[in-house]
Amino acid sequence: MATAKRQFVYFFGDGTAEGRGDMKDLLGGKGAGLAEMTNLKLPVPAGFTITTEVCQEYYKNNKSYSAAVKDQVAESLKRLEKTTGKKLGDENDPLLVSVRSGAPISMPGMMETILNLGLTDVSVEGLAKKTANRRFALDAYRRFIMMYGSTAMEIPRELFDKIFNDIRETKTRARLEREADKKIDDSEMNEPELEAVISKFKVLYRKQLGEDFPQDPIKQLWGAISAVFNSWEAEKAVTYRKISNIVGISGTAVNVMQMVFGNKGDTSGTGVCFTRHPNSGENTFYGDYLINAQGEDVVAGIRTPMPLDKFAKVDKKSYDALKDIRKILETHYKDMQDMEFTVEEGKLYMLQCRTGKRAPSAAFKIAVDMVDEGLIDKATAVSRISSKDIEGVFYNTLEKNNPDLKAAYWFSGIDAVPGAACGKICFSPNKVRETVENKERAILVRHETSPEDVAGMFAAEGILTSTGGKTSHAAVVARGWGKCCIVGAETLIIDYEKGECRNGDYVLKEGDYITLDGNTGSVYRGEFPLTKPKLGKAYNTLMKWVDEIRQIKVYANADNPLDAKNARDLGAEGIGLCRTEHMFFNNAQGKEDPRRILALRKMIIAKDTEGREKALKAILPIQTKDFEGIFKAMDGYPVTIRLIDPPLHEFLPHTDEGLRSLGDDLQMPVGEIKERVAQLAEANPMLGHRGCRLLVTYPEILRMQVTAIISAACNMQKKGIKVHPEIMIPLVIDGKEFAQLEAQVREVAEKIIKDKGVPVKYLVGTMIETPRAALQAGKIAEKAEFFSFGTNDLTQMTLGVSRDDATKFLPVYVDETKAAVFVADPFQTIDVVGVGELVKHAVERGRKEKSDLLIGVCGEHGGDLPSVKFFCTAGLNYVSASPFRVPIARLAAAQAEIESKKAGDGVKTTPKAKSKK
């Protein structure tokens, strides 16, 4: 049988290991690290690792083990006994082991550790004899029973604590009668007391489980191994995998290792250290050491550990040994390491070693330093940066060590956009405006936001909503601006009328201060200082490398000169999406402008072409001026301008008050306005009269918009600005449709160019955002000079899922424990097998028709790392993201290039595109 030959258990000890550091998938991170350290001849206690495959088998075989597994474990145990010269359960010198879980990816929520396994009523006396310290042995035994009982057998931990505390309390009370003010420490419990604890623990164990605490160490061992495997499917672990989007790993490994004791007196101790400073990234040795303690004492946080420099003074020999190991491991792993170690009676043991977590700015610093030190190359440095690192160096942060912060914690919502924000609660956009006009900061707090709130959202420091998910209106809009946003805070009850909001016992009023932490979704009562981001030298160096490596260009979505400037500052090489409809609302600074809205509404309310043309005439000079500003900001870079896209009813007020006020403004009876609003209403606006369908039915809008774009381009080119307008037609479904509109665009444009005598070059292209457009891309490419994937709409239509309505069911589809259809929210990370296939179709067909077709993407996905990687392999020329996500997109593009080079297949060479830099 094949299974007989498979290796299920990997031994390590005596300076060699059967496993290796690159066997993480099989041995888990911990097991691989122990194997590697053993091979590096570092002082690692001997032991063995049971592979992740056994975990899979365990679940497949209805929670049982094959004979092969059982045999191999028994064999390894024998080998361990031989190596250590001790026997499990021995009455004189028993072998004690720790049992630890270790998945391929570090994963909280699983059973962590059982220490001192192997102790029984018999062997505890052996340990007592051997160590000549019966109190130590009894203490180890009571710890083991509790850990085994609670962690492996799921007896509530409190029940153990209560027994222990009751006995300690009795002793404490007795002492307090003598000496005031001194509680009994655990270490002061004497042998009889510990014996009493052990005895009561065993009674508890029997009561809870209906069987005795196992006196057979082999039974203990298998109990602990199964407990580790069981914890793989524990709710906490599953939840963690889900929220961390961990998929594709099949189980955890189990590490069984000889115990070493850091709690054998003052020459013993235990510690954790990093090879470089995890916060600053400086190349200094950083860590903590706790004398006379086991790992769990460090975690418990009762005693304060000493920093490493103090450790150097206390135990120079061990410190020097550790320092040498630091050097060996960094040289070996070529990355900053996080190590756990124990000193047992003056001898150093390494218990764990893994890549160390680091703060965002430290990530840049370490990566760049290591390149300078010759440890790694630039590509490796770039690969080590994550999108979270970039977000981390850009957004405001809260000072976490602030002691007041914890007390001011109020509740948590969904962390939609990272960063921190602080300001006065405002329940309406108007209140935001008022607050900002008073030179104060505002936080917009609402049930949910709608397009009418956009100006208020823009002016606020942060946004908090009680409903919605990561793709709700508030989240999407705020993300575009990089503005701190927390959504779906379901426990928050907002009462607009009373002007207050309540959560739990606290009620805050409009005008009270709150502080949002968008990284965690936490909301705090009151005002807290924010740390402004500083882009260090390391950031700039690394991003320079990113730009050297990547092939695909990165544009930004920007609708006004201010955003355009921001985008350029963040490294955008063009504008991939300028939404002209935003210009109808906002001025050049992105602030709401009532005159513009009124002119637009006049156009919409008009009953005929003539009325519309008249209203459009008023909009024309404003829009021309906007485009001039954008061209100026993007001097020398392409600006992709999308003609009007949303259905017209989106621009009209929907409240009675709004309608009345519009009636007053337009001097029209409100009844007529209501009628027009009713006429424009749609059952499914997403699939309605919008995009180029508006241009087909109201060609006068096309004429006005093209006039504004080309006039502005001519005016600016005359002034010496290098303009590259690219006019983009949205929601196309057919080549013929596109060709007709393209002809109209050219007719208008050519006339202006001729009249003005300025030979502006421009492109006419299309969004690919309907499935039909993707399928008909070849026909569309006959006339289109560029494609830009609108992956938001393409996702909505391909999946038949309205983003606005998806909150009721999409979470279930992403939930790994439920439907698990998608590995990530398809509106955040592109659905490669569905939507992605259409993207690939369209690229292939478009380029077959026109080999130099310029192709980009301008949906939300343009700023998402895995999505950008997909777009690179699909052969796109550029991705366009909201300005604040431009650096992430640049990074993703570089990483995609690196990955594909590694894979050896090479990112598809993007053909030389028409768009000019």
Add this chain to the structure above:
Amino acid sequence: MATAKRQFVYFFGDGTAEGRGDMKDLLGGKGAGLAEMTNLKLPVPAGFTITTEVCQEYYKNNKSYSAAVKDQVAESLKRLEKTTGKKLGDENDPLLVSVRSGAPISMPGMMETILNLGLTDVSVEGLAKKTANRRFALDAYRRFIMMYGSTAMEIPRELFDKIFNDIRETKTRARLEREADKKIDDSEMNEPELEAVISKFKVLYRKQLGEDFPQDPIKQLWGAISAVFNSWEAEKAVTYRKISNIVGISGTAVNVMQMVFGNKGDTSGTGVCFTRHPNSGENTFYGDYLINAQGEDVVAGIRTPMPLDKFAKVDKKSYDALKDIRKILETHYKDMQDMEFTVEEGKLYMLQCRTGKRAPSAAFKIAVDMVDEGLIDKATAVSRISSKDIEGVFYNTLEKNNPDLKAAYWFSGIDAVPGAACGKICFSPNKVRETVENKERAILVRHETSPEDVAGMFAAEGILTSTGGKTSHAAVVARGWGKCCIVGAETLIIDYEKGECRNGDYVLKEGDYITLDGNTGSVYRGEFPLTKPKLGKAYNTLMKWVDEIRQIKVYANADNPLDAKNARDLGAEGIGLCRTEHMFFNNAQGKEDPRRILALRKMIIAKDTEGREKALKAILPIQTKDFEGIFKAMDGYPVTIRLIDPPLHEFLPHTDEGLRSLGDDLQMPVGEIKERVAQLAEANPMLGHRGCRLLVTYPEILRMQVTAIISAACNMQKKGIKVHPEIMIPLVIDGKEFAQLEAQVREVAEKIIKDKGVPVKYLVGTMIETPRAALQAGKIAEKAEFFSFGTNDLTQMTLGVSRDDATKFLPVYVDETKAAVFVADPFQTIDVVGVGELVKHAVERGRKEKSDLLIGVCGEHGGDLPSVKFFCTAGLNYVSASPFRVPIARLAAAQAEIESKKAGDGVKTTPKAKSKK
């Protein structure tokens, strides 16, 4: 040059023709017919045909002719002069010609005919001399000037008429002073009077066009030819092509032919005849003959022509010759022919011959008779039937010859569903119910209909709405029932409050009778008798052949036992779509049942699983009973049952009154109900929480529905009924999603089967109605036993077009004169290049995974002829249509088979599917 070699003009005469009858594309229908008749040695006046390619060139070359065309026309004219021995414009014996348009497809709206071309001030005297009849010559000249001036040069015809009438009036007045009561007939105008007319016509011509009436016959000829070509793009012609959905033909031909005169006295005449009776289809010679007349006199309808049997008595020689020709042509063309002929002084000439139009029942009769006569084979007979023919024999009709009908004509709307209906105007479903309870017929008249009106729509004889298009709610629902429906009657003003409706001068009140003609969209005031359809023997014979020929099965969409029975009667071989949600509204007869609705609403309003389960329990026995009825009606045939599909809010009332009443029924405060309704509201319900997403989030609905289906199947199977339930899951987007639901369905089903001990066999499959499902069809087919394309939704999502909102722009997309993106409404005829590609993908991928996968379609397209043809070539096993469209689907399936056999590629052999007959 290649053009030099091309033949642009085809001569016919002297018993041979350069063209042939199968050259319709090049010569047009008329030209091909004339060539073919000439080759058959029939007496056709000589002439030549200028090809449709010249029409294309004419438009391409900015309305001018190449030298080649000019040369070939001149050459052909010379040949014609030689053949006839006459010369154009000759002062002694001039050649006169007619110039006629003739497109490949008969097409009203184009310039029809100019007669007597070649007459000038000089040649008119030649004609006078030659015929020894100057009055005849002058009359011919004045007719020619008028025809040329009005038809070719677009001078308003009335201006010519006025001149002629004025002169006739003067003469009439003069006569009336002498003899009472006798108006002057055209033929009584004498030479001086005709000279005066001619003179005034020429003055008018000069005034209108700024140039003299051409005295050069060659100029006349080219003027007439250009006039024909110009008329190809005339608005009327373009409109006709659009409404008749004529595409892919590129122009009209021009026929120039020697004039023959039916107006040379009593031995002359002109007529039209059919080789068989066009109304009854009987094999009898049928037609009209008018003595001493030209074609235009027949059309004008001033004089009453004689039937053919009388013609036989008047001019036996000509009649016998015509009768022989009838036989020759039918034998030659093997189809009923429509012929035009002229007798000039006792000699018969054939002027035109084409396939004759016939009434629907005649179409069946003629096709079947011709098979019996050995003229054609069965496949040919089947090919000759159109979907309109089937509709024509099924639906009620109005007696068109009823003289009162014309006077009662009120207005026209869009002909959404054919047939005729008559009843009392009812403005509400309640009024319909009341009227029907009084045993009277009702017509539901509304602005538009909504799902809440469905019961009223069902009970009414016909439906009339003032808004909406062919795919509006009213149209779609009515089409499903084959119920006469006229929509979009925009001129109709309905006042619900006053209980009246107005159009033009007429106001009708609720309760007044109206009559609808769904074939034309005409609405008549008052009550008119309807002719009930009779399915003749020929229909049954032909449909038997249809079923012999077709490979694909035809199912029906039916939601209750009554519809199921209808479907079987109309030839359905299964139910392809049973919409369980309709069962929530309607009882077994398809009539609204308030108890059902209430139970369902209870379920929807419930806040938790428990509440829903309780409400579902009440629905279970009702739904079980419904399924029992359906299984019984479909004994031995498959029944495909779709689990709940629409979003839940569709089932709730939307008016305040409805909400209040629901509150009363459920004993809940209306506020709570409103809140729940608001919670359920969606921005884009089409892409929202519906279909299997409801089953994923509320598995209790799945359990109830599967329980009802399988329980009913078991109960019926026990009674000896052969049940074939096929459970269909809607709106699937992923294989994993489907697999999870499939497992749930099987779990519930297997338990019932086990409990009841009845081994019912069932299938579990899915709708393919999202683009993603089509793309992921391979994965879905891993578990799915059948696919059914929901092409309605698939079209909506692929195109990004909401059917409900499409009326504002889709017409433009279908309009050939505007965007012309689609050749037909994509919701009526499948969009082959877009949606069709996804269908083909899905079939291919599904069958690759599971070669015997059963695949059908159940969208609206299942009853559309060109769509069914597409589905046949795509390899589907069945199409499912509304019961009334089942015969059309059967025909389409047979025709697709015939066409593909002809094309030699063969319809893809559909693999042996699991579904049993």
